[in-house]
Amino acid sequence: MASKAKTDKTPAKADDKQIKVDKWDGSALKNALDDATKKVLIEDMGYEESHRLMDGRLAICTLSVGFAMFALAWDYLHPFPQSRPVLIFCVTSYFFMMGVLTLYTTLKEKGCFLVALDKDKAGIDPPNVWTFVSQVKRYDDQYTLYATYVDAKTKAVRTANFTKSVAQFFDVDGNLCSDYFEVEVRKLHSGLSSEKKHK
Template identity: 60%
Template sequence: MMGADKSKDSKSGKTEDVKIDKWDTSALKNALDDAAKKVLLDTYGYKESHKLVDCRLFICTIAVGFATFALIWDYLRPFPESRPVLITCVSLSYFVLMGVLTVYTTYCEKGFFLVALEKDKTGVDPDNVWHLSSYLKKYDDIYHLTMSYMDGKTKKTTSAEVSKSVAQFFDEKGYLCTENFSPVVVSLRSTITKEKKEK
């Protein structure tokens, strides 16, 4: 995470507090995203799923494969003999695969920074899935966190969103106050759980 490091906070006595540059929007968002992820994984024992990221990496690997093939081909058969292969590889790896990657990140990843699996206690039913996504506009102090839940059996989705000023979660020195932020994530999950029981 850019702009973030870990150090000791003498006031709280904690040895692993997160400190960031308060004026770096990306660092603010990343620190809060990591803290929200930690709550779901550590507090509730959910297991992180890496399928979405793995698929993105697979698409990128194919693109790199085309580029490598073009490089080797050009070495073995120097330009202009390699021209048709270079044009084909550039077209496939850049235009086509970048288009596929854009569609994938827009409609499949949907900005999720965490996909967590809630295992069925009996081991019979499919896993329930929790998603976390967020955004923080540049030069804005309002952090928007969205949590969604998909039932493994019915595939029905429930979601909730909270918007808070980042000033509530960081002190003057740029340390993340997890004791202020964690309850927000817990409350968001409780809202979804309550709605799920009422349905």
């Protein structure tokens, strides 16, 4: 995918660990750019990452495994066929929870990889929320990053995005040129921030 990248791109900052991926693996390229976005927002800008979406997924998975473990323990204490009604209930519940998990990831998470909280320095107002979703279509080199800003006071929601070829951010060896990508992320962020200040 990134075969057209220029070889004269400057390397990432010296104190950063160089990120290298298989340039023909779309998922690896997407994940590397997602991680780079997290670094800009969390480490560089000082936002706090919210794990609410992941916690919801873990809760659903934990409950599903709980049904499976309970069925296993019950069958051990009350061998089949005595355990049959409980096994039927637990198996049915497990597959029901898998359906819930699918709906949760599809309708709630919607491909979101980062929820960042912009907390009020005075600690009075609730935090503003930044949500980031990315997309790379199969057999495509176009990386799209969507940003959504939710104002905690007015509940106003604003969105912005950019689409760039992954070849602009990786060299021919698959090394991420983080400086180039960071510029795009900051432009996306500042665009929404400026809009926020002028309204």
